Structures are given as C-alpha cells and as structure tokens.
Amino acid sequence: MFKRVYSQVYKNFLVMIRNYFRLFDVTIWPIILLFSITLFVSFVKGQSEIVAMVILGVTGWRAVYHMQIDITTSYMEEYWSHSLNHFLISPIKLYEYIIGNMVTGLIKFLIVLTMYLTIGWFVFSFQLVNIPLVILGLVCLMIFGVIIGLISLGIIVIFKENAYTAAYIIPDLLVLLSGVYYPIAIFPEAVQNIVKFIPAVYGFNILKSTIGLATVDYPMLIMTTLGWFVFSLLFLAFCYNYAKRKGMLARMT
Amino acid sequence: MDVLKIQNLNKEFGKGNKKVSALNNVSFNIKKGEIFGLLGPNGAGKTTLISIMCGLLEKDSGKVQIVGKDLDTEITEIRKRINLMLGFTGIGMSLTVGEFLNYYCMLYNLDNSKKRISKAMDAVDITDKKDMKTLDLSSGYKQRVLLAKALLNEPELLLLDEPTVGLDVEISIKIRSLIKQLQKKGTSILLTTHNMYEVEELCDRIALISHGKIIAQGSVDDIKSMIKVDKIIEVEVDNLKDFAKAVRKQKYVISSKVFQDVVHVKVSSYAFVRKILDYLSKSEFRIYSVRLVEPTLEEAFVKIINGKTINKKSGGKNV
Numbered sequence: 001m002f003k004r005v006y007s008q009v010y011k012n013f014l015v016m017i018r019n020y021f022r023l024f025d026v027t028i029w030p031i032i033l034l035f036s037i038t039l040f041v042s043f044v045k046g047q048s049e050i051v052a053m054v055i056l057g058v059t060g061w062r063a064v065y066h067m068q069i070d071i072t073t074s075y076m077e078e079y080w081s082h083s084l085n086h087f088l089i090s091p092i093k094l095y096e097y098i099i100g101n102m103v104t105g106l107i108k109f110l111i112v113l114t115m116y117l118t119i120g121w122f123v124f125s126f127q128l129v130n131i132p133l134v135i136l137g138l139v140c141l142m143i144f145g146v147i148i149g150l151i152s153l154g155i156i157v158i159f160k161e162n163a164y165t166a167a168y169i170i171p172d173l174l175v176l177l178s179g180v181y182y183p184i185a186i187f188p189e190a191v192q193n194i195v196k197f198i199p200a201v202y203g204f205n206i207l208k209s210t211i212g213l214a215t216v217d218y219p220m221l222i223m224t225t226l227g228w229f230v231f232s233l234l235f236l237a238f239c240y241n242y243a244k245r246k247g248m249l250a251r252m253t
Numbered sequence: 254m255d256v257l258k259i260q261n262l263n264k265e266f267g268k269g270n271k272k273v274s275a276l277n278n279v280s281f282n283i284k285k286g287e288i289f290g291l292l293g294p295n296g297a298g299k300t301t302l303i304s305i306m307c308g309l310l311e312k313d314s315g316k317v318q319i320v321g322k323d324l325d326t327e328i329t330e331i332r333k334r335i336n337l338m339l340g341f342t343g344i345g346m347s348l349t350v351g352e353f354l355n356y357y358c359m360l361y362n363l364d365n366s367k368k369r370i371s372k373a374m375d376a377v378d379i380t381d382k383k384d385m386k387t388l389d390l391s392s393g394y395k396q397r398v399l400l401a402k403a404l405l406n407e408p409e410l411l412l413l414d415e416p417t418v419g420l421d422v423e424i425s426i427k428i429r430s431l432i433k434q435l436q437k438k439g440t441s442i443l444l445t446t447h448n449m450y451e452v453e454e455l456c457d458r459i460a461l462i463s464h465g466k467i468i469a470q471g472s473v474d475d476i477k478s479m480i481k482v483d484k485i486i487e488v489e490v491d492n493l494k495d496f497a498k499a500v501r502k503q504k505y506v507i508s509s510k511v512f513q514d515v516v517h518v519k520v521s522s523y524a525f526v527r528k529i530l531d532y533l534s535k536s537e538f539r540i541y542s543v544r545l546v547e548p549t550l551e552e553a554f555v556k557i558i559n560g561k562t563i564n565k566k567s568g569g570k571n572v
Contacts, residue, residue, distance in 0.1 A: 001362075003360075004362055007356055007360050014348050014352055018386075080345070081387075082344060083342070083346065086337065086399065086402065089307040090361060091329050091333045091361060244309065244310060244311045247301070247304065247310045249310070
C-alpha cells in the first residue's frame with residue numbers, strides 16, 4: 001500500500017518541478033494572495049488583529065485549496081496525458097490514490113504555511129497565539145478541503161475536463177461564503193441560514209477565535225463535518241460506479 | 254489451464270428502445286501461453302470487451318475469470334497479474350521515460366524496480382531514451398514506452414491492442430519477436446489488431462467478433478477453411494495471353510486473367526483443380542510453375558464478417 005500511496009506524491013512533485021504553473025501554485029500565487037490583502041488592510045490602517053485575521057484567513061484558505069486541488073488535478077493529469085486508462089487498470093485503489101494526493105496537498109500546504117509565517121513575522125510582526133487551536137482550525141479546514149476534493153473528483157470522473165473548472169470555482173466560492181476574513185453575520189439572513197451548514201465556517205471561526213474575534217460552535221463543527229464527509233464519500237462512490245456502468249471511466253481509444 | 258475464461262458475457266448501452274447490444278453472449282477462453290487474436294471491424298465490441306476485462310466497465314451479465322480469479326470479486330488481484338498496452342493512446346507527461354516506468358513500478362508495488370525497468374526498456378529498445386520526457390517522444394517511441402510499461406509486472410495475461418500500429422517495419426518485427434518470446438515464457442496474450450499478417454504470424458487461435466457477437470473462432474487455418482472460395486491456380490507460362498485464352502475455353506474454368514507474369518485460373522472445386530493439372534500436362538505451352546493460391550485470412554475475415562460463410566464442414570467453430 002505504501003508504494004502505491006507514495007506513487008502519487010512522486011508523480012505530483014515531479015510534475016510540479018517541471019511545470020511552472022504547478023510550481024507557482026505553491027510559491028508565487030500564495031504570496032501574491034497574501035500581500036494583496038494584507039497590504040490593503042495595512043493601507044487602510046487596519047488594527048493588528050485585523051491584519052492577523054487576514055493572515056490566518058488566507059492561510060486557512062490555502063489549507064482548503066491545497067487539500068482539494070491535488071485530488072482532482074492528479075486525476076486530470078492522467079487524463080490530459082492520455083494515460084488515464086493505463087493508470088486506472090493498475091492495482092492502485094481509490095483510497096490509496098486519495099491518501100497519496102492528500103499527502104501531496106499537505107506537503108504543499110506546509111510549504112505555503114512556512115512562507116506565510118515567515119513573511120507574516122518579518123513584514124507584519126505577526127505571531128501565532130494559541131498554536132494548538134490554530135492547528136485544530138487548520139486541520140478542520142484541511143478536512144473540508146479533502147471533502148471538497150472528493151466531491152470534485154466525483155464530478156470529474158464523469159465529466160472530465162468539462163468539470164475541471166468547477167474544481168477551481170467551488171472551493172473558492174464555499175470559502176468566501178464561510179467568512180474567511182469576516183463574520184458570516186454580514187450576509188443576509190437567508191444566506192446565513194444556508195452557510196451555517198458549511199463546516200469551513202467553524203474552521204475559520206477557530207482561527208479567528210485565537211485572536212478573540214470569534215467564538216466556535218463545536219457541536220455544529222462536528223455535525224457538519226461528519227455530514228459532509230459521509231455525503232462526499234457516498235457521492236464519489238455513486239459517481240465512480242455510474243461512470244463504470246456507463247463506460248465513462250476511461251475511453252480505451 | 255485457462256488464463257482467461259469468459260462465459261455468456263453481455264453488455265448493453267442506452268435505454269429503452271435505444272438500447273444497443275455491445276456484447277451479446279460472448280464466450281471464449283485463452284490457455285496459458287497462448288496467443289489469442291480478437292478480430293473485428295471498428296465498433297464490433299473489442300474495446301468494450303477489453304474495458305470489461307480491465308474492470309473499467311461493468312458488465313450486465315456473464316462470468317469472467319482471469320488468472321483463475323473472479324472479475325466481480327477479485328479485481329485488484331487480477332490487475333496485479335495482467336497488463337495492457339493500447340497502441341492508439343499516447344503518453345504526454347513531463348516525467349522522463351525512466352521516471353514514468355518507475356511510477357508504474359510503484360503503482361504495481363514491484364520490487365527490484367531498477368532491474369525491471371532496465372529489462373523492459375531493453376526489450377523494446379528504448380534504453381537510450383531513459384532521460385527523455387515522455388512528452389517529447391515520437392508516437393512510435395511512446396508506444397514502445399507503453400509496451401515497456403506493460404512488461405514491468407511480468408503479466409500472466411497481456412492485452413495488446415494494435416501494438417504495432419504506426420511503428421516502422423524494423424521495430425514492428427522486433428515487437429512481434431518479443432511477443433513470441435513472451436509466449437515461450439508462458440505469458441498468454443490477447444491481441445487485437447487489423448494487421449492480418451500479424452495475426453497469421455502470431456496467433457494460435459482467433460475469434461471474429463461482429464456487432465458484439467463472436468461469429469467464428471478457431472485456428473487461423475480453421476477460419477480460412479470456413480469460407481467457400483473459388484480455387485485459383487497461378488500458372489507461370491511462356492505465352493501468357495494465348496494460354497489465358499486457351500484455358501478459358503475449358504468448360505469448368507470460371508475465368509482466367511493475366512497478372513503481370515502469371516495467369517490466374519479460377520475454378521470452383523478441387524476436382525477441377527485436378528482437371529487443370531491434367532490439361533497443363535497435356536498442353537503445348539511451356540509451364541514454369543504451378544501454384545494453388547490459398548485464401549488469405551483477410552479474405553476469410555471479410556467474407557465471414559459479411560455473413561458469407563458457407564463451408565460448414567470446416568474445423569472452425571462458426572457460432
């Protein structure tokens with residue numbers, strides 16, 4: 001099992017160092033994202049807590065992003081390179097594939113996290129307070145990232161490149177609705193009633209709570225995370241079996 | 254021992270009135286160390302069959318056993334022991350050839366990967382391309398890399414779909430020789446190709462598939478003998494035109510035509526072939542050679558696929 005899990009890490013990192021777009025995904029783009037928001041907040045004379053909230057928010061956003069994107073991109077990489085059918089008939093199991101890409105996502109996120117903490121400390125004198133709670137918040141957001149990755153993979157298994165754009169849009173949309181730099185109270189009540197079922201809301205609240213800007217509803221965090229996780233597994237299994245039944249998994253020619 | 258055993262396999266696509274039968278009661282088996290050719294026109298069901306065998310497509314009904322394992326319950330074990338090479342697909346990753354093969358060694362959880370990679374690259378003559386990106390290879394080399402990939406786990410059943418399509422003559426010969434070597438080592442091979450020469454040279458048995466049905470199976474000779482064709486006697490003679498004209502006058506001769514430096518005399522049965530031989534022995538023409546032209550597999554294939562099989566006394570199984 002270990003070799004098959006590692007195969008995904010091996011492939012993803014080789015592709016990353018040879019492909020500028022993938023390399024920039026863990027270097028240039030995260031830094032631009034960080035500076036574009038933190039510099040704006042500094043410019044409007046935001047308090048240090050607000051700058052800290054922005055840094056924590058961007059960090060949480062990247063946690064979701066990296067945990068989900070490799071699960072879908074790695075599959076598409078096989079598709080784009082015309083070797084999906086060869087890959088799918090190998091003995092790798094779906095869970096080994098997912099774990100391999102989760103590990104890749106985790107390593108990429110740790111690279112970004114290190115950059116953010118270093119830049120935050122040097123440029124904005126930002127320091128983490130209550131590190132265990134920050135880790136808990138990031139783990140919750142990473143789990144949410146995996147959940148989104150599984151749902152996106154399910155869609156991609158059937159619709160291939162037609163759905164790949166969704167893999168980029170859906171997570172960002174959900175993160176924005178989760179109150180990444182702001183409380184969800186700013187949304188209209190109808191929207192609030194919907195977004196309170198997104199687990200990321202509580203993950204971001206954990207991060208914000210470390211600087212005293214939010215409180216966390218832990219029962220809702222657990223319930224929504226479990227609910228979404230079970231749904232994502234069932235959805236992926238349904239999509240995979242549907243694609244297998246209809247001959248959509250991979251075209252042989 | 255059967256490495257592959259397929260019984261009454263069925264698969265339909267579509268819904269309601271638009272249902273199309275992709276596979277209809279398909280049954281055949283492949284023995285250990287046998288090369289089995291699967292022939293059929295485009296859309297006949299070959300790809301559907303291979304997709305089911307690899308677990309990429311769900312069957313509607315029927316039983317498939319590969320390397321003694323049931324496809325429904327032991328797909329991972331089967332995947333460890335089979336491999337596939339598709340001639341028409343490419344590979345375009347930014348991984349080098351060596352890295353690509355190493356990646357597949359990991360996917361198959363193989364030990365001694367360096368040795369296996371070196372052996373597989375050597376077998377298809379791509380050792381000098383080890384550090385080239387697969388993306389930058391020509392289509393012929395990509396095919397060879399895929400064949401090397403298919404050899405990594407030393408499969409008991411190797412599925413080859415058009416393995417030499419688009420390859421130059423030299424490497425095609427090498428690949429055919431490699432297929433024979435694999436057979437000697439006990440590897441069973443399912444070969445799908447449109448190259449009839451390849452089939453005649455390599456296959457122990459073949460099955461013809463059309464509209465999702467196996468319409469004939471047996472050895473190449475069995476399949477050839479299933480078609481009723483007129484007998485053609487090729488005569489090399491000194492005066493082609495006069496000979497053709499003279500022989501045509503015999504009442505049992507259907508036709509006689511000059512082809513470059515020979516005459517093709519067509520008769521309807523072996524009895525008339527004997528009569529032609531008698532005629533030749535008595536004629537005043539100077540005869541250099543006489544040869545009976547056998548029907549080609551291609552001819553048999555076209556006739557059987559078009560439903561023109563008549564000779565029921567043949568050894569082949571017309572199903």
